[in-house]
Amino acid sequence: MNDPAAARAALTAFLRGVERRGVVFAHWQGGDAATGDAALAATLRGFAQAAPTLPFAEWPRRFWAMLLAAPQLRGTAGHAGDLPAAVAALASGPRAALLLRVVAGLAESEAAAVLGIARPTYRLALQRALPHRDDGSADPETWRELSQAAQVAIRAVPAERLETIAMLRDGLRPRPVRPTPPPSTHSRAGWVWPATLAVVALTAAALAATWWGPWLPPPATDDQARIRVEDLPPPDAPAARFDPAQALAGHRDLDLLLAQATGSFDDDADPAFDAWLVVALAQEDGLPAAPDTTAVDGDAASQELVDAQR
Template sequence: MNDPAAAHAALTAFLRGVERRGAVLAHWQGGNAGAGDAALAATLRDFQAVAAATAFAQWPRRFWAMLLAAPQLRDRSGEADPGLPPAVAALGTGPRAVLLLRLVAGLAEADAAAVLGIGRSSYRLALQRALPRREDGSPDTAAWQALSAAAREAVRTVPEERLARIRMLRDGARLPAATPGRARGPGQRRGWLWPATLLAVAAVAAALAATWWGPWLPPAAPGPGNGIRSEPLPAAEPAARFDPAAALASHRDLELLLDAVAGDFGPDADPAFEAWLVQALEEIEGVVPQSDGEAGTAAEGADGP
């Protein structure tokens, strides 16, 4: 984008479009909401510096790769969030990233594989291994659907207060400290009572006087100042118009314009992936196992972003 205003508007819209998904992915990947928020804030801040040198179509891959590489998400020494879905908490770092790129970020297979730096076949195999399974080892379709619904709900219900806190961390602003209010004594609460009562009595007296004396007052003399004059304004250019950022934000097809960069949870977001997933779940027993060398290569690739 050559227009700086248009580039800034596109960057703002992109970051607003991924911050909810980013908050959930960082939380679930790192296992702790505080560490996840710090990682997301740092990624949002750093991405603004690299976006200008990155093609618009590559923004999603670059953003999610930077978020998964955040050091806050690699440190698991803190206390894990007990509200983390069990199917996610049971996964290691690599398989968890494989699953969340599809489940939360909503990336297509090719984009998710590019984020992790692996091939599509390796990503497909890693995702298959990360799917919830029953005790007999077969894929648990009901658990997958429940986990997908939980991810959608988590993205939809990210509190605005949390997003505001992430933006403050991104901008380097100091978070407001909570100050306990001082309890007022009986004398402090009643100090304003007498002045307020006197003002109310004076207002009532003035209203009664105006009602009593109003009919006896002489009418005002007619004059040019008593009428209402109106005249049309001359034609002129508006003082301001919508800037490119406001125009893009209010575009009626904004969701369609950002669909490729923000992802989509809809059933038609990636028909090829959905067709593969249905076949894999229904015909898992007929899948030909790969050789040990290929499986080891795929596992090593899935463990690293």
């Protein structure tokens, strides 16, 4: 990119899009959360320096290749207890092939390019890394559970962990996590008892009101009614009224009425039949089946053809 501001914005957006997946990938590949976070921070720092010299299309492949080649993730993968069983049972190579698909979300060609192998070789490695039953057949249920566990782990990465990784990336010392002190019981002693006594006093007053209420004298009533009633004034005369003589002009069947009055009504027109036809079409029943005129039409067409040849 020629624009430095646009290049920085694109790099920031890319890193934010892969950092959560990178956290889970490094953790599951290395078997330890702290080791994985250190590997991811170093990868983010190195990728930020190399990204301006790379085409944007090469960013995903280069990032995951750099993370997989981090020194902290080399060697035999760990078998931490917080990993899924299907991941913890794999060695480093098959585990990387599986996580590139499940956690990184790379396509087959991109994952093969990250590992530096051909697509058929990656496909074979992925098939061997997939969960299998005791009889050697594929286990789709375990595969589905593993995919769901990966997505849940990606969404559950806390913001504090991402902040720590960002500080490691920038070479800063993460802030130590201070335990929250337990609440002191002495601070409660000053207000607990007065509040308790106030609640008891209010409860007693409310209970006493329920006993004394029926014997209280009713409020004094005035001679005048509380609700004032006043007649409405007579309605005003309407500004205009509809002329009954003009009602015929707006009738929807004016044309039929005029045709009947003048004697120009079409003999083929039958309002009763038209009304029945509209109802029958709306209900889609009551209509007789169309006659089969195939044979008749065929005979008529044949006769016309013979007459034309003569």
